[in-house]
Amino acid sequence: MNTIITGSNGYLGQFLCNFLSETGIQVKAISRGINKNIRINSQDYFGVDLTIEKDIFSVISSINPDIIIHNAAMSKPDFCDANKEACLLQNVSSTKYLLEAAAKSHARFIYVSTDFVFGEDGPHAEDSLPAPLNFYGETKLMAEELVKKSGLSYSIMRPVFIYGPCYEGMKPTFLHWVKNSLENNKQIKVVDDQKRTPTFVLDICKGLHAMMTNKVTGNFHLAGNDIISPYQMAIKVAEILGLNASLIEPVDSENFPEPVKRAKKSGLTCDRAKRELGYQPISFEEGIRLTFAL
Ligand SMILES: NC(=O)c1ccc[n+]([C@@H]2O[C@H](COP(=O)([O-])OP(=O)(O)OC[C@H]3O[C@@H](n4cnc5c(N)ncnc54)[C@H](OP(=O)(O)O)[C@@H]3O)[C@@H](O)[C@H]2O)c1
Numbered sequence: 001m002n003t004i005i006t007g008s009n010g011y012l013g014q015f016l017c018n019f020l021s022e023t024g025i026q027v028k029a030i031s032r033g034i035n036k037n038i039r040i041n042s043q044d045y046f047g048v049d050l051t052i053e054k055d056i057f058s059v060i061s062s063i064n065p066d067i068i069i070h071n072a073a074m075s076k077p078d079f080c081d082a083n084k085e086a087c088l089l090q091n092v093s094s095t096k097y098l099l100e101a102a103a104k105s106h107a108r109f110i111y112v113s114t115d116f117v118f119g120e121d122g123p124h125a126e127d128s129l130p131a132p133l134n135f136y137g138e139t140k141l142m143a144e145e146l147v148k149k150s151g152l153s154y155s156i157m158r159p160v161f162i163y164g165p166c167y168e169g170m171k172p173t174f175l176h177w178v179k180n181s182l183e184n185n186k187q188i189k190v191v192d193d194q195k196r197t198p199t200f201v202l203d204i205c206k207g208l209h210a211m212m213t214n215k216v217t218g219n220f221h222l223a224g225n226d227i228i229s230p231y232q233m234a235i236k237v238a239e240i241l242g243l244n245a246s247l248i249e250p251v252d253s254e255n256f257p258e259p260v261k262r263a264k265k266s267g268l269t270c271d272r273a274k275r276e277l278g279y280q281p282i283s284f285e286e287g288i289r290l291t292f293a294l
Pocket of ligand 1: 006007008009010011012013030031032033048049050051070071072073074075076090094112113114115140158159160161162163
């Protein structure tokens, strides 16, 4: 399968390119600027800004892919809110251009979406009604709608709060920030009234691989089983790494204002992926051990 992965320089993108390449899939990586993934050969990397329509058409027609996994996005909700016009271009227009290019190549389309398309009362099922609470979620939902209307063979994959190891040069993830802060004896405040079902990055890679090989269509959720707040996640990191948990202070989102609204009770259930793909996510505790190679 000749497979394009967009956003190959980002967190999930790097793991996904490496995981799928190791399974023997022909991966062609697209991201902005220079290739930041040293495991991808320069001839398999295409530096393209996905908001430029003509560049997308020329790169997709030259690769002529069987599958496009559209993972690139403006992915930080607060940044999206502060940069709405750019966010629309990166999250919605780029999806539209890629879908049009995919149609010309008769490629299947897998869209990487998010639990932020939903509102409160999670964990949400694959067929729950979306109701985004912020602009990031709105743009990801707009992109989902374009994918559904495209007429292509498509699937939509929604993960939640992705965590896992860091390759060299990557920005620290939430778990790494907790570890580094506690190791430096730094007090941290962490939100305790927002529940999520965090997803281990390699569980997503395995789930997406199963989606590709089983040629499934429609909505799939790939998340963890544990329903847990960021504060509880931080406490688990401290416990497992033997660090000082008393440095972690739980806070309510009301007392720790974030620029954009986030659901108190989000998270996703993954019944369809479990049933149709044999998806079995690891526990959050095991994920922490794998994150820090314990
Ligand atoms: N992280 C999470 O917890 C989470 C949770 C649910 C869903 N998701 C979704 O999962 C996907 C991956 O998330 P992530 O955390 O890995 O994101 P990320 O680290 O921010 O990576 C996104 C990548 O997309 C690239 N990109 C953005 N706009 C582009 C454009 N116009 N042209 C070319 N490349 C572009 C970025 O380029 P630059 O490196 O130049 O910025 C970046 O490398 C996203 O679709 C996100 O919405 C993430």
